[in-house]
Amino acid sequence: xxxxQQSMITTVQQHILQQQANFxxxxxxxxxxxxxxxxxxxxxxAKIRSAGLTDILGAYGNTNVQGExxxxxxxxxxxxxxxxxxxxxxxxxLVSEEDDEPVVYNRDGETGKYIIVFDPLDGSSxxxxxxxxxxxxxxxxxxxxxxxxSSVLQPGxxxxxxxxxxxxxxxxxxxxxxxxxHGFTLDPTxxxxxxxxxxxxxxxxxxxxxxxxxxxxxxxxxxxQFVHDMRSGKIGPKHGSRYIGSLVADFHRTxxxxxxxxxPPTEKTPLGxxxxxxxxxxxxxxxxxxxxxxxxxxxRILDIQPExxxxxxxxxxxxxxxxxxxxxMLKG
Ligand code: AHM
Ligand code: MG
Numbered sequence: 001x002x003x004x005q006q007s008m009i010t011t012v013q014q015h016i017l018q019q020q021a022n023f024x025x026x027x028x029x030x031x032x033x034x035x036x037x038x039x040x041x042x043x044x045x046a047k048i049r050s051a052g053l054t055d056i057l058g059a060y061g062n063t064n065v066q067g068e069x070x071x072x073x074x075x076x077x078x079x080x081x082x083x084x085x086x087x088x089x090x091x092x093x094l095v096s097e098e099d100d101e102p103v104v105y106n107r108d109g110e111t112g113k114y115i116i117v118f119d120p121l122d123g124s125s126x127x128x129x130x131x132x133x134x135x136x137x138x139x140x141x142x143x144x145x146x147x148x149x150s151s152v153l154q155p156g157x158x159x160x161x162x163x164x165x166x167x168x169x170x171x172x173x174x175x176x177x178x179x180x181x182h183g184f185t186l187d188p189t190x191x192x193x194x195x196x197x198x199x200x201x202x203x204x205x206x207x208x209x210x211x212x213x214x215x216x217x218x219x220x221x222x223x224x225q226f227v228h229d230m231r232s233g234k235i236g237p238k239h240g241s242r243y244i245g246s247l248v249a250d251f252h253r254t255x256x257x258x259x260x261x262x263x264p265p266t267e268k269t270p271l272g273x274x275x276x277x278x279x280x281x282x283x284x285x286x287x288x289x290x291x292x293x294x295x296x297x298x299x300r301i302l303d304i305q306p307e308x309x310x311x312x313x314x315x316x317x318x319x320x321x322x323x324x325x326x327x328x329m330l331k332g
Contacts, residue, residue: 012038012173012184012193019177029090033114034161034175036091037137038193040084041165041173044077044121044135045186048167051127073127074098077120077135090114092142095152095309097122097278102309104148114160115140115152117309119278123246132168134248137161138282152309156302162282166248174200174252176289181255202292205236205321206258210243210250218267222329230260235325247274251283251317255290260318262326264297272296272314276306280315293323297330 010018016031051073078098085091086105092112094103097119105112118137127133139161142151163175171186173193181200184193209230216224230239239259244250250261265272274280284294284301294301294317304313316326 009192010195012175012195015182015184015195016177019179029113030161030177033085033088033090033116033139036084036088037081037116037163038173040077040080041135041171041193042186042191043080043084044073045165045167045171047073047076047080048127048133052130073133074121074124081116081118081120081135081137085116091116093148093152094118095277096120097275097310102149102152109142109145112148113142115142115148115154117152117278117281119275122248122279123244126244126246132166132244132246132249134167134246134252135165136248136278136282137163138278138285153306155305156276156281156284159281159285159302162285164248164251164282164286166252168249168252172196172252174255174286176286178285178289181286181290200255200290202255202287202290202319203258204291204319206254206260206319207237207240208242208253208257208259209239209322210241210254210259210261211263212243212245213241215264215266215268219264220330222332223262223264226326226329229325229329230322236319236321247279247283251287254318255286255292258319260316260322260326262316262318263314264316265314269312271312274313274315276301276304276311276313277309280313280317283317287317291320292318293320294318295323295327297327 016034020031078096089111090113092107093115095117116139120135121133122136123133138159140154140158141160161177166172173184183197183200185196187194229235254261263274280301287294296314316323
């Protein structure tokens with residue numbers, strides 16, 4: 001690499017520090033915290049890349065709180081997140097898809113300022129067939145003198161940061177702290193996430209809809225009508241279909257190309273399948289920051305007051321045109 005190329009690189013650490021400079025009371029703890037997430041992301045990516053070579057594929061033998069089989073990589077990813085974040089003094093609590101209860105650290109409100117909510121390895125049932133997976137995270141501030149447990153259930157509008165790591169043909173990190181959405185690609189030659197997209201914007205409408213069509217017949221008929229209208233070009237352009245079955249990957253495509261991803265309530269999952277706090281909220285924050293929208297069908301995702309850390313929700317997320325059209329069709 002030439003010196004000129006080197007000087008043009010912005011790593012995610014540099015970017016976070018630059019962002020932090022915009023906050024007058026910035027102390028550096030926030031960027032230290034986000035660096036814990038990027039480190040965990042790199043550890044998880046390294047493990048995934050070698051999964052076929054080591055004895056890491058397959059099920060671990062436990063069932064998590066959702067009643068799903070934990071995969072070995074799920075367990076590894078959860079430990080990596082807990083290890084990289086739990087050691088940081090600024091963390092008051094960690095809330096993970098894989099743990100029944102929040103992990104609370106005994107730190108006072110002045111030191112332990114942040115609550116991190118995450119899905120360590122989303123889409124993990126796809127791992128054995130080498131399909132993209134991701135880590136999703138959401139960061140809240142803990143009210144300074146509040147009890148940690150009672151501070152965990154905050155609506156998504158209170159997030160101070162959110163993002164994901166997508167482990168695909170390349171490893172991508174996307175994050176927001178409420179001033180735009182920024183995307184980075186892991187450069188394996190230097191081990192750093194390098195800025196690839198600054199101020200990402202989701203197109204107003206897009207070419208694809210993304211839904212598990214096998215469940216449409218057990219969802220409200222309006223969803224079938226919605227799909228029909230998107231295919232025929234009644235809503236935005238004539239849409240094609242894309243569905244990976246790995247939320248981070250389906251969302252990342254929607255962020256870049258536009259369109260909509262939705263997972264409606266079905267007979268099997270009447271409250272929706274996806275989890276509000278560590279799947280819908282962080283992606284909704286990113287979608288809105290990029291000019292898109294996210295709803296459960298009636299309410300803005302970010303306005304929903306959670307009642308439990310593993311609460312499920314219906315989700316429709318993506319370009320404004322498609323999300324608004326679905327919302328108005330559901331209103332009737
Ligand atoms: P997981 O957290 O257990 O991996 O489940 C979430 C995943 C999402 O990544 C994806 O959007 C969805 O489940 C796919 O569900 P389905 O297989 O029902 O289409
Ligand atoms: Mg998940």
